[in-house]
Amino acid sequence: MNDPLLLDIPEQLETERLRLRVPHAGDGLQIYEAIVESLEALRRFPASLPWALAEPSVNSSERFSRHAHSSFVARIFLTYLILDKKLGTLIGCASLHDIDWRVPKLEMGYWCRTSRQGQGYVTEAVNALAELALGHLKAQRLEIRTDDENTASCQVCERAGFTYEGTLRYERRTLNGLLCSTRIYARWPDC
Numbered sequence: 001m002n003d004p005l006l007l008d009i010p011e012q013l014e015t016e017r018l019r020l021r022v023p024h025a026g027d028g029l030q031i032y033e034a035i036v037e038s039l040e041a042l043r044r045f046p047a048s049l050p051w052a053l054a055e056p057s058v059n060s061s062e063r064f065s066r067h068a069h070s071s072f073v074a075r076i077f078l079t080y081l082i083l084d085k086k087l088g089t090l091i092g093c094a095s096l097h098d099i100d101w102r103v104p105k106l107e108m109g110y111w112c113r114t115s116r117q118g119q120g121y122v123t124e125a126v127n128a129l130a131e132l133a134l135g136h137l138k139a140q141r142l143e144i145r146t147d148d149e150n151t152a153s154c155q156v157c158e159r160a161g162f163t164y165e166g167t168l169r170y171e172r173r174t175l176n177g178l179l180c181s182t183r184i185y186a187r188w189p190d191c
Contacts, residue, residue, distance in 0.1 A: 108126065
């Protein structure tokens with residue numbers, strides 16, 4: 001792979017209902033509001049979403065937003081806010097991370113604010129990022145790792161055409177010491 005810093009990666013993607021864009025300075029408040037609304041749901045999977053265990057604040061959300069922007073520019077972590085195209089409201093967040101540009105392969109993660117769950121937004125965003133990764137970035141592997149008990153996330157993977165590859169049993173511990181298992185889903189360019 002050529003130098004990833006020289007890759008032309010779009011800072012905004014559009015689908016039928018969504019606008020996915022890189023976080024910018026000033027996005028902290030809307031990220032904070034979505035996290036606070038969804039905190040109970042996010043904390044159900046502490047091994048997958050350890051950042052949700054910290055007490056949220058506007059400042060920490062603003063720091064996340066600015067860090068996500070700089071990580072995008074550096075091609076280390078490609079984060080997109082998921083926005084309702086008509087209303088402009090924040091639905092959630094999705095990212096391409098744990099990137100190995102030599103293959104290239106990427107991992108995808110996502111979360112959705114509680115009030116917008118069950119409407120297909122995450123599947124729509126996952127499909128858009130999969131198209132970016134497998135098409136535009138020519139990834140040879142795109143992976144999603146999800147908590148074994150997160151059935152909603154597993155259903156997103158299946159609806160988005162990812163193949164279930166297996167479960168890593170008891171491979172992570174939560175901060176309070178509980179063992180968790182991880183399901184692995186993947187897609188390839190020929191999927």
